[in-house]
Amino acid sequence: MAASRGAETPEQTSTRLRDQRRRQATSRAAETPEQTSTRLGDQCTRQAASRAAETAEQRQARREEDRTRRSTSRAARWTFMEREAFQYDPTKSYDSRPQLYIGRMTEICSYCDALKWPGEAPGMCCSNGKVKLPPLRLPPEPLESLMSGTTATSKHFLENIRKYNSCFQMTSFGAAWRSTRYVLLQW
Numbered sequence: 149m150a151a152s153r154g155a156e157t158p159e160q161t162s163t164r165l166r167d168q169r170r171r172q173a174t175s176r177a178a179e180t181p182e183q184t185s186t187r188l189g190d191q192c193t194r195q196a197a198s199r200a201a202e203t204a205e206q207r208q209a210r211r212e213e214d215r216t217r218r219s220t221s222r223a224a225r226w227t228f229m230e231r232e233a234f235q236y237d238p239t240k241s242y243d244s245r246p247q248l249y250i251g252r253m254t255e256i257c258s259y260c261d262a263l264k265w266p267g268e269a270p271g272m273c274c275s276n277g278k279v280k281l282p283p284l285r286l287p288p289e290p291l292e293s294l295m296s297g298t299t300a301t302s303k304h305f306l307e308n309i310r311k312y313n314s315c316f317q318m319t320s321f322g323a324a325w326r327s328t329r330y331v332l333l334q335w
Contacts, residue, residue: 156164179187202210225247242248253263257270259277270276286292294305305312 153161153164176184199207228245229247251265253265255264255266255268256262257264257273260274260280262273264273274280287295293299294302296302297306
């Protein structure tokens with residue numbers, strides 16, 4: 149068997165391993181819970197016996213291989229994001245990537261009612277109630293009525309608010325100087 153595996157082409161090896169994975173998955177899917185428990189117990193016993201028979205050098209080599217494998221695996225999980233910040237594509241669904249999903253903000257600060265992630269340190273938002281911001285003022289008209297969502301116009305505005313923001317984003321650049329006359333530039 150080992151001699152024939154040594155003579156395999158990379159394609160043959162890939163095919164053999166793929167077929168083996170399929171057979172193993174089918175076999176494990178057909179196992180009863182008792183068979184699964186027995187198989188895992190036997191595997192645990194074999195692994196414990198193998199590790200007990202290891203020399204110090206073998207143990208060190210195995211641990212180094214484990215570290216290298218984990219490091220390589222961890223690095224490979226992030227290659228899809230390489231240089232992504234410099235070539236952002238709004239059509240890509242970044243939030244559907246499990247590596248980028250950090251969970252929902254389900255915790256609420258008892259002092260300032262800020263939304264927080266589970267496990268986030270208390271006091272990160274308001275220093276445990278020591279920082280108190282004044283309440284926001286109501287927006288001026290017509291913005292207040294547009295944000296209310298009570299009229300057809302305001303509902304349309306709220307449904308398209310991102311588009312409006314994109315269209316008018318450059319209007320926030322103000323100027324302190326205004327020309328009172330027309331300036332003709334000639335080249």
